[in-house]
Amino acid sequence: MKITVFHEPWWLSAVSGGLVHESVVKRGNDVVGRLPYVFSRKGPFRLLRMPAFTHVLGPVVDSGDGKPQTRLTRRLAITQQLIDQLPSTSELKLCLDPSLDDGLAKIDGLAFQDRKCSVAPQFTFEIDCRRSLDDLLAALDLKTRQHIRRAEKTYHVRSLDQPEVFIDFYLKNLTAFGRTSRIGFDNFPVLFSECRARECGIILSLFNENDEPIAMTFLVWGHGTMYYLLSTRSRHSHDSGAISLLLWSAIKKAHELGLFLDLDGIYSSGTARFLANFGGKLKTRLVVRRSRMPYSALQYVKAQYSGNESNFFT
Structure with missing residues (x-):
């Protein structure tokens, strides 16, 4: 099955x-x-x-x-x-x-x-990251490639092994945007530990030149597909190139593992326009x-x- x-x-x-x-x-x-x-x-x-x-x-x-x-x-x-x-x-x-x-x-x-039951569509983009990195890069929108190259000069991406840091960053960002979380994070540390034990999950974090976190995403994968599961960004980040760099890092990780990357849900036309720049297919x-x-x-x-x-x- x-x-x-x-x-x-x-x-x-x-x-x-x-x-x-x-x-x-x-x-x-x-x-x-x-x-x-x-x-x-x-x-x-x-x-x-x-x-x-x-x-x-x-x-x-x-x-x-x-x-x-x-x-x-x-x-x-x-x-x-x-x-x-x-x-x-x-x-x-x-x-x-x-x-x-x-x-x-x-x-x-x-x-x-x-x-x-009622049945309604939910849309997402899926990228076949089994292709070569050159093909994946060429599939990006031209301006998106330029934003990523510029962001690489200012920001750096590294993995984070502290789930409590991710939780704190996520909740603080929601508060800064005047929102409250609909997600209960009580089980997140256990989930992260289980994913790491099976080598099927990672937190990618984007930092600026002062080593301050700008954005983070939790990636999980299995059975041929990686999911851009949960992401958050600082309210003070207005650089779309930073988020593009984080997404490109996820694409490269999925490529390394020979997986599809599911961008995991589109909830507005603005999000659709942004994600369409990364060369995925609508699913x-x-x-x-x-x-x-x-x-x-x-x-x-x-x-x-x-x-x-x-x-x-x-």
């Missing part, structure tokens, strides 16, 4: 504090489908979500052998059985990668839709959601009064 790093049991245990649940479908003694999830609470409401730091988490299905249409039908049936096992909650929200299982995972969206994820009254009514009211709020992963 093809999975992402987010489906790994060690990942799910680390990010959830061991509180992950699963729907499971078996054929005889063999597991042919599983769907991990966690519960969270908002006041009296019980929510079924993905754990923190987990940006894609859908069904894992063994669609077996045979013709594509046979495997597609089999996957649909297994996914529906997984959904039917999910407990009743005020809201269900998951993000799916439809490229899994040779693209057959697209049918998962239909399975959730059939079970009264679509599926966000499935099912809300019940009165929780959906409460969320609607909140949305009317928070229209200017920036998007963060939750």
Whole structure:
């Protein structure tokens, strides 16, 4: 069964504090489908979500052998059985990668839709970093290349092995922008330790000439793909070349490891225009959601009064 790093049991245990649940479908003694999830609470409401730091988490299905249409039908049936096992909650929200299982995972969206869930697209860019560095550099927008070359004269990038420093920098930056974090960082040190032990995660940090941090990003990888998972920048950084240099450093790291780089979510046209300069291809994820009254009514009211709020992963 093809999975992402987010489906790994060690990942799910680390990010959830061991509180992950699963729907499971078996054929005889063999597991042919599983769907991990966690519960969270908002006041009296019980929510079924993905754990923190987990940006894609859908069904894992063994669609077996045979013709594509046979495997597609089999996957649909297994996914529906997984959904039917999910407990009743005020809201269900998951993000799916439809490229899994040779693209057959697209049918998962239909399975959730059939079970009264809404299905909406989420966009990201994916860069094939298995190409040569010359090809990757040539794929960059001309002005972006110039910004990176200029930034290399002022800034330097190095890895950071202190997760608490990343957390502190991230939260201070949010405060400086007048925002609060929707992410709980309690499990982040454990997650970082697990990633480092498996050599599948790194914090890249960008520093200025005074050795002051300007921006940081947490990269994780597995099963052929690296994710630009969590990034933050100082409010005092107005140099787009600095952020471009950090992104280029991530591209080079993915190239070194022979991976695709997923830039992990686009939430505005401005972000799309910036990320399009790095030579990636647009990729679509599926966000499935099912809300019940009165929780959906409460969320609607909140949305009317928070229209200017920036998007963060939750």
